[in-house]
Amino acid sequence: MTTTTIMRGVAIKGGRRLAIQDYAIPVPGSGQVLLKMQASGLCGSDLRAIYRPEKPKSEGAEGYRGVIAGHEPCGQIVAIGPDVSPEWNVDDRVVVYHIHGCGTCRECRSGRYISCHSELGRQAYGWQRDGGHSDYILASASDLVRLLEPLSYIDGSVIACGLGTAYAATLRAQISGLDTVLITGMGPVGLGAALLAQKEGAVVYGLEVDPSRRQAAEELGINTLDGASPKVKENIKELTGGYGPSVVIDCSGHPSARLTGLEVARDWARIVFVGEGGSVTFDVSPLVIHKSLSIFGSWVCSISQMESLVENLVKWKLFPEKLVTHVFSVGEAEQAYTLFDSGKTGKVIIASEEEEKRWSERKSISTA
Incomplete structure (x- = not known):
């Protein structure tokens, strides 16, 4: 001391x-x-x-x-x-x-x-x-x-909020190896959610408008699409066999990214809103009711979930x-x-x- x-x-x-x-x-x-x-x-x-x-x-x-x-x-x-x-x-x-x-x-x-x-x-x-x-x-x-x-210690500081927040979202979505996951927003939380979803067995795609963040995601092994492309919805459908992702996690907080996630999600998909701020406006019947979507809000993991996250990171060597x-x-x-x-x-x-x-x-x- x-x-x-x-x-x-x-x-x-x-x-x-x-x-x-x-x-x-x-x-x-x-x-x-x-x-x-x-x-x-x-x-x-x-x-x-x-x-x-x-x-x-x-x-x-x-x-x-x-x-x-x-x-x-x-x-x-x-x-x-x-x-x-x-x-x-x-x-x-x-x-x-x-x-x-x-x-x-x-x-x-x-x-x-x-x-x-x-x-x-x-x-x-x-x-x-x-x-x-x-x-x-x-x-x-x-x-x-x-x-x-x-x-x-730097691993620990990332866990303390950012990765803990991402982990809570993946748990809320109940991600498994049966899922195809779209993460919108490749900032630190989005990158963390993508890496965790991969470790949970899912096929993962990112969506990001900023070229430098797309590059960072690709360097981490995350297949990431250009969110500003006029054909982005068609590209997502093509990558998912025409069905769309079974899970969408929005880490962007941006209205257009949230809307895109709702539009491309397959029937019975799970949607998790994590990114703070912003808003989204959509037609409820065709996008949510008729597709039988489940929409969740997710803030931060519990302390017991954080303990589990630490254990899993060691197990996964992540x-x-x-x-x-x-x-x-x-x-x-x-x-x-x-x-x-x-x-x-x-x-x-x-x-x-x-x-x-x-x-x-x-x-x-x-x-x-």
């Missing part, structure tokens, strides 16, 4: 502004642990709800309270407060499930902290309580998920840091957010010096 009492943290000011500030390193209280942060991802919801708006809202699930940002934390326990289960020890590697629920409502007792409706008890890291864009983070032990070897294109230090947070906001990257991570060095060396070897 370092002897310094000051740490750096990133506060988002809105209007595409942020500040790197000094904070006192917190001391864990009852049921809490202190983590040395190793990796903390940037998420599209940070951009949409906190970084871009001139005045981020302060109430509700997406109300930002001016805390240290970052809701995808992964780190190592360095101090343990009283009343923490003996299963947790100093030096344990952990992912922080980014919603802390009240613990007593029906949703929390099912592990679905994301759906906790307690106005006082529900707090999201990086939104209503200090998050991971810092040198240290104070976490409730009840929010910890063990990071299994050989997964890296390392989600392959979705990461850029890694920055806490001091480079402004550069990280500016680049991520361009929409031309994969996953962007703020990491410790040690983890940034490990990732850079590994990336250099893989591209040599």
